[in-house]
Amino acid sequence: MKIKISLLLTLPTLVASLSLLHAADTQPLPQQRTQFVNNELWPDDKGVHINAHGGGVLYHEGAYYWFGEHKVAGDAGNKAQVGVHCYRSTDLYNWTDAGIALPVSADPASDIVQGSIIERPKVIYNAATKKFVMWFHLEMKGRGYSAARAAVAVADQPAGPYTYLRSFRANPGVWPQNVTDADKIPDKKNLLQRDFEGGQMSRDMTLFVDDDGKAYHITSAEDNRTLHIHELSADYLGYSGRYSRVFPGDSNEAPAICKYKGRYWMITSGCSGWAPNTARSSVADSIWGPWKKLGNPCTGGEEVNGVGYKKTWGGQSTFILPVGGKEGAFIALFDVWRPKDAIDGRYMWVPIQFGPDSVQIPWQDTWNLASFK
Numbered sequence: 577m578k579i580k581i582s583l584l585l586t587l588p589t590l591v592a593s594l595s596l597l598h599a600a601d602t603q604p605l606p607q608q609r610t611q612f613v614n615n616e617l618w619p620d621d622k623g624v625h626i627n628a629h630g631g632g633v634l635y636h637e638g639a640y641y642w643f644g645e646h647k648v649a650g651d652a653g654n655k656a657q658v659g660v661h662c663y664r665s666t667d668l669y670n671w672t673d674a675g676i677a678l679p680v681s682a683d684p685a686s687d688i689v690q691g692s693i694i695e696r697p698k699v700i701y702n703a704a705t706k707k708f709v710m711w712f713h714l715e716m717k718g719r720g721y722s723a724a725r726a727a728v729a730v731a732d733q734p735a736g737p738y739t740y741l742r743s744f745r746a747n748p749g750v751w752p753q754n755v756t757d758a759d760k761i762p763d764k765k766n767l768l769q770r771d772f773e774g775g776q777m778s779r780d781m782t783l784f785v786d787d788d789g790k791a792y793h794i795t796s797a798e799d800n801r802t803l804h805i806h807e808l809s810a811d812y813l814g815y816s817g818r819y820s821r822v823f824p825g826d827s828n829e830a831p832a833i834c835k836y837k838g839r840y841w842m843i844t845s846g847c848s849g850w851a852p853n854t855a856r857s858s859v860a861d862s863i864w865g866p867w868k869k870l871g872n873p874c875t876g877g878e879e880v881n882g883v884g885y886k887k888t889w890g891g892q893s894t895f896i897l898p899v900g901g902k903e904g905a906f907i908a909l910f911d912v913w914r915p916k917d918a919i920d921g922r923y924m925w926v927p928i929q930f931g932p933d934s935v936q937i938p939w940q941d942t943w944n945l946a947s948f949k
């Protein structure tokens with residue numbers, strides 16, 4: 577028995593080492609990158625295109641952790657076949673594969689069974705509990721996009737492994753703080769009222785931690801027509817019960833947010849599935865609003881992916897990354913989706929320029945962090 581167990585343990589290790597040796601024989605290590613190269617394949621430390629779509633980046637103790645949807649080839653890649661992938665970097669150009677932080681489950685009864693939909697994972701660190709908390713958009717296997725749930729997983733280390741906790745609709749039986757009497761009238765068109773009892777929908781989403789440690793879940797609700805901003809509970813594992821509606825009826829998706837000079841800046845897209853549309857931006861003095869629309873922040877790159885800045889260079893926002901230790905340095909992260917061959921999706925990371933009341937994202941094919949003064 578003892579022998580059998582040790583054989584089981586050593587055989588895969590041996591095979592893995594042999595294949596590594598083989599790979600080292602045949603493939604030179606990828607060169608160290610010193611710049612961002614947008615819209616191309618982005619090799620990790622093994623020379624494999626980074627597989628972390630719809631992602632977000634956590635900065636923790638001097639290292640960046642990029643979490644995203646692991647896609648496989650073909651349109652099967654639009655569903656979760658593997659899980660949430662994590663990469664680690666200290667310079668933002670060169671990323672080491674840190675493995676699958678949250679794997680899909682083989683158990684058909686699990687929310688995150690292989691074939692469910694896991695999108696736009698984001699991780700934040702809770703300084704009080706010392707836990708890393710992952711939220712993502714979850715759709716149940718075989719039910720299209722109808723579940724519209726948020727899901728939460730937790731870990732002791734930034735790269736995981738993450739333990740899946742639960743999924744839910746948001747704040748059942750709770751009205752947003754900016755609800756009006758008209759919103760409460762039962763009416764087919766009144767989506768806030770429709771979802772009041774069962775909980776509000778949550779699809780495209782991001783997380784944001786404010787300077788005071790309060791965290792927020794910003795998410796597309798009401799059939800993607802209205803954004804909801806929910807304050808999280810102190811442990812970041814659920815909601816506090818306080819939330820607000822933003823831009824009712826304007827159909828915003830792909831929210832990304834940051835705080836700069838005491839103001840909150842948000843980038844979103846319109847709703848056209850995997851196809852690109854015009855990016856949007858807005859600003860507010862309080863996370864609860866009022867939010868002021870600032871229009872399309874993207875400029876330049878007229879020919880990029882055949883659509884240029886008018887359609888987000890063929891991409892869609894996913895995150896705003898504050899560069900560690902560089903005051904005022906923020907990068908807007910976009911996905912270029914390839915739904916017919918999901919694994920081939922590309923990334924565009926573009927530096928943000930802020931004016932007193934404006935935000936611009938001028939196209940760059942290649943650039944480096946020195947461009948932040």
Ligand code: GAL
Nearest residue numbers: 695780829830847848849850
């Ligand atoms: C997009 C959304 C993606 C994904 C896709 C599915 O609008 O931003 O995250 O849900 O629709 O069609």
